[in-house]
């Protein structure tokens with residue numbers, strides 16, 4: 121599926137959330153997700169308003185806001201509608217099914233009520249997906265599993281990574297893909313016998329930097345999309361870290377899209 125266009129994948133996909141994302145990518149000619157890791161509501165909304173036209177997914181860490189309130193979610197939703205993007209709360213759930221159900225639906229943040237996409241570690245086993253699905257499926261939300269991480273010394277490798285693929289294959293109604301560094305489905309045979317087309321979203325992307333001194337490791341959009349077959353590039357400090365926000369967003373949108381066009385042979 122990495123050689124198919126996003127439009128072709130949208131047409132074939134059975135999961136409505138995945139279909140919607142592929143259609144959105146084609147419509148906006150973008151495979152860029154911005155990770156806006158700032159600590160105030162005003163900053164988050166200001167940056168999102170500025171870069172909204174260039175992204176397909178806004179990735180949030182809602183728990184780093186010092187002044188989160190219910191209106192924050194209302195405003196994010198308004199911006200998502202205005203600029204046509206999806207919201208991905210990078211919550212990285214990691215507890216037993218019953219606990220993550222509560223963390224996802226309740227608390228101050230009520231993540232499931234506004235985030236189209238969230239993600240989970242598979243450390244606890246498949247119950248985490250079952251628990252999140254009980255909340256997310258009725259709301260037409262979707263989930264990404266952390267199959268690999270971008271950081272140095274990550275323990276999500278080898279058999280662990282393959283297990284993420286196996287769990288995703290068994291939960292395709294809710295789990296539409298992965299946070300990872302490369303496509304995985306070729307690594308082990310698909311014993312479900314069903315068609316599959318997982319979305320790969322990849323953090324650890326920046327032009328002109330190799331890392332951040334705290335273990336983060338960066339690759340370029342070209343390496344990630346063209347060489348490793350990933351679908352969505354996730355860029356944080358490369359966009360809001362320095363320089364002009366809008367110019368940076370345009371640069372990453374173009375770099376990601378060009379790499380995609382080259383991958384599918386349209387360029």
Ligand code: UP6
Nearest residue numbers: 155268269270271323324336355356357
């Ligand atoms: N993130 C990673 N690596 C992973 C998973 N998630 O960096 O394997 C997240 C971080 C951060 C963003 O939590 O929000 O992606 C990367 O930001 P950066 O581009 O500023 O490094």
